[in-house]
Amino acid sequence: MVIALPLSPAPRGITPRLLSKRLDQEPTFGGSVSRVRRLGSKWSFDVELPPMMYVDAMAWVAALSSAEADTVLLNLPQPGFATGNPGNPLVNGAGQLGSLLNLDGFSPYTAKAGQWFSLIMGGRRYVHQVAEDKTAASGAMAGLKINPMLRRSPADNTVVEFAQPKVEGFLSGRETTWTVDVARTVGLSFTITERE
Known part of the structure; x- marks a missing residue:
């Protein structure tokens, strides 16, 4: 079961980390180093919430405590970036692998380098980042460069979330902790790591 984390208050800080499999x-006997990009890189996000009154933090604490064996789902903020109206983007064509993705179903739209999006495959979300600006022509976007490489081959018409990307993964570590100070405010921070 996926546990949707509360929408409010929004995180005050998120630190994305690419866990590379390169x-x-x-x-052995000297010479230049070769770097091989390999399948399996994924994202991890360190999340820090703003200080909250205890009563406001209760929903967060309950959701995080409930995620013992379940994944959590968090909206990825993109502060200062207006995603606009991308339409209803879908994967265009089965059998895609690598760092290029063909999509369709866009309104007139330009994907911006550094922008987050998520693919929903088999009921699970996979986060990716746009690697360079690309504009949809007649609703289609061919060869969108992404990071990291696709970890699974999406089916044709797989849903792609550009308007509100989400990260899904396990909470890292074995304990869930929070602080309650004398001012009765709660401090919460945690890490979400994609499961695949």
Whole structure:
């Protein structure tokens, strides 16, 4: 079961980290290093919430405490960036792999480098980032460069969330903690790591 984390208050800080599976190959007898980009890189997000009164933090504490064996779902904020109206983007064509993604179903739209989006495959979300600006022509966007590489091949017409991307993953670590200070405010921070 996926546990949707509260929408309010929004995180005051998120630190994304790309957990890379790349391989650096160093020649045994000297020479230049070769870097191989490999399948399986994924995202991890360190999340810090603003100080909250205890009564306002209760929903967050309950959701985080409930995520013992379940994944959590968090809206990814993109402060200062207006995603606009992307339409209803879908994967255009089955069998896609690698760092390029063909999409359709867009309104007139330009995806911006650094913008987050999520793919929903098999009921699970996978976060990606646009690698360079790309404009949809006649509702289609061919060869959108993304990071990291696709971890699974999406089916044709897989839903793509540009308007409100979300990260889904497990809470990292074995304990859920929070602080309550003398001013009765609660401090919460946690890490979400994609499961695949």
